[in-house]
Amino acid sequence: MSGSSRPWFRGPVTGAALLAALVWQAWPVPAAKAQAGATTAVIPDLTGIWDGRVSVRPPNGETVPWAKTVAPGKTLPDGTKADASYVSNFPDVNERAQAYMKVFDEGLSPKYDCQPSTPPALEYDPYFMEIVQWPDRVLLRYEKDDQLRTVWLDGREPTVHDYGIQGISIGRYEGNSLIVVTTHYLFDVTGFDDYNGIPSSQLKKVTERYWREGNELKATVTVEDPLFLRKPASYTTRWLPAPKGYKLLPFECDPETARLSVQFIPSRYK
Amino acid sequence: MTRRSSQLAAVVIVMGLAPAPRVQAHHSSAAAYDSSKTVEAQGIVTQVLLKNPHTFIFLESTDETGQKVQWQIEMQAAATLFSQGWTRETVKVGTVIKVAGIPSRASGSHGITNARLALPDGTPIGRATAEN
Numbered sequence: 265m266s267g268s269s270r271p272w273f274r275g276p277v278t279g280a281a282l283l284a285a286l287v288w289q290a291w292p293v294p295a296a297k298a299q300a301g302a303t304t305a306v307i308p309d310l311t312g313i314w315d316g317r318v319s320v321r322p323p324n325g326e327t328v329p330w331a332k333t334v335a336p337g338k339t340l341p342d343g344t345k346a347d348a349s350y351v352s353n354f355p356d357v358n359e360r361a362q363a364y365m366k367v368f369d370e371g372l373s374p375k376y377d378c379q380p381s382t383p384p385a386l387e388y389d390p391y392f393m394e395i396v397q398w399p400d401r402v403l404l405r406y407e408k409d410d411q412l413r414t415v416w417l418d419g420r421e422p423t424v425h426d427y428g429i430q431g432i433s434i435g436r437y438e439g440n441s442l443i444v445v446t447t448h449y450l451f452d453v454t455g456f457d458d459y460n461g462i463p464s465s466q467l468k469k470v471t472e473r474y475w476r477e478g479n480e481l482k483a484t485v486t487v488e489d490p491l492f493l494r495k496p497a498s499y500t501t502r503w504l505p506a507p508k509g510y511k512l513l514p515f516e517c518d519p520e521t522a523r524l525s526v527q528f529i530p531s532r533y534k
Numbered sequence: 535m536t537r538r539s540s541q542l543a544a545v546v547i548v549m550g551l552a553p554a555p556r557v558q559a560h561h562s563s564a565a566a567y568d569s570s571k572t573v574e575a576q577g578i579v580t581q582v583l584l585k586n587p588h589t590f591i592f593l594e595s596t597d598e599t600g601q602k603v604q605w606q607i608e609m610q611a612a613a614t615l616f617s618q619g620w621t622r623e624t625v626k627v628g629t630v631i632k633v634a635g636i637p638s639r640a641s642g643s644h645g646i647t648n649a650r651l652a653l654p655d656g657t658p659i660g661r662a663t664a665e666n
Contacts, residue, residue, distance in 0.1 A: 370565040375587070378587075390614070391611075391614075513613045513616065513617075515586045517586050517587055518583070518587075520583070520585075521587070521588055521590055524588070524590055524606065524608070525566050525608060525645075526566075527638075527643055528567065529565045530639050530640050530641070
C-alpha cells in the first residue's frame with residue numbers, strides 16, 4: 265500500500281486552500297488537525313489503495329452485507345466472526361419498497377446496461393479502491409465501474425444542481441474518523457441493494473464513517489431513505505492494503521457482456 | 535440432474551472436474567443459474583470476451599443428437615481474473631477445453647457459471663477455480 269505517501273496538492277488554489285495545503289504538508293498525518301469545521305479531530309491517514317476482494321471479506325449477495333440471520337462463527341462483512349448476539353441489519357422496508365420488490369425482476373436492474381452502482385452497494389463490491397486525501401477534499405476512486413467520488417471538505421452546501429448518480433458528498437474529520445454524508449442521488453430501482461431488488465429514492469442519505477484499525481481500513485455505511493426505509497440501516501466492512509505496487513485497472517464496463525447474463529434468467533414479464 | 539454434452543460426437547465424461555465453490559459477484563447468480571444442478575461440456579473455444587463486468591467464453595460442442603451447441607461460460611470480471619494472474623493468452627480461440635459448472639435457468643439457454651476449466655487431459659486452466 266502506498267499509505268505512507270503524502271497527498272500532493274495540485275491544481276488551482278485559493279489562498280485558504282494554499283494555507284491549508286501548507287499546514288497539511290507541515291504536520292505529520294496522524295497528528296494533523298482537521299482544517300474545516302474541526303473540533304478536536306485528528307486526520308486519520310486513509311490514503312492508499314485498498315483491497316475489498318472476496319479474500320478480504322465475504323462476497324456480496326442476497327444475504328451479504330444485509331442479513332436477516334447469521335450463524336455464529338460465520339465471517340461478517342467487517343472480517344470479524346458473528347456470535348450468538350448478532351442482530352439483523354436487514355433493512356426495515358416500508359410498504360412502498362415492498363411493492364417495488366414484489367414487481368422487480370432481475371432484468372430490470374440498470375447494472376445490466378453498465379449503469380454504475382452507488383452507495384451503499386458500491387463500497388461493498390469486491391474490488392480495489394483508492395483514497396486520496398487533499399486539504400479541501402477526499403477522493404474515493406473505485407475500480408468497479410470507474411467511479412470517482414469527491415468528498416468536499418470546504419464547507420460547501422449542496423444545491424439542487426448537485427443531483428447526480430453519485431449525488432454530492434460533504435465530509436468532515438471527527439474524532440479519528442472521516443465522516444461522509446452524501447445526498448442528492450437519483451431514483452434507482454436497485455439503489456439500495458441489487459440482490460434483493462430494493463430501490464432507493466432521491467431522498468436517500470448515506471452516511472459513511474471511515475477509520476483505521478492497524479493496517480485495516482474500516483467503514484460503517486448507514487442509509488436513510490424516508491420513501492423506502494422505516495428506519496436507518498447500516499453495515500460495517502473493511503479493506504486491507506492492496507498488494508505492493510498494485511494500481512487500479514480501468515473497468516470499462518462492456519454493455520454487450522453486461523447484458524448477456526439476462527438471457528439466462530427466466531423473465532417474469534413478456 | 536446433470537446435463538452432459540459431447541464434443542465432436544465423442545461422449546465425454548469429465549472426471550474430477552467438479553464445479554467451483556459457489557462465489558457470487560456483481561449480480562444475483564441465483565436468478566440466472568440453478569446451483570442444485572451441474573453441467574459438464576467439452577468443446578472448442580470460439581470466442582473469448584475478457585471484459586467487465588463479466589468475462590464470457592463461448593464453447594462449441596455437439597450434443598447427443600448431433601446438434602451443435604454453443605455454451606456461454608460466464609466468468610468473473612476481467613479485472614478480477616487479471617488480478618489472479620490471467621492473461622489474454624490463458625484461454626485462446628481454437629483451444630479444446632472441458633468445463634464443469636452450474637447451468638443457467640432459462641429454458642433453451644446454454645449458460646454455465648462457477649466453472650472449472652481444464653484441458654482435455656485434465657490440466658487446470660488458470661487458477662483452480664474460475665467462478666463467477
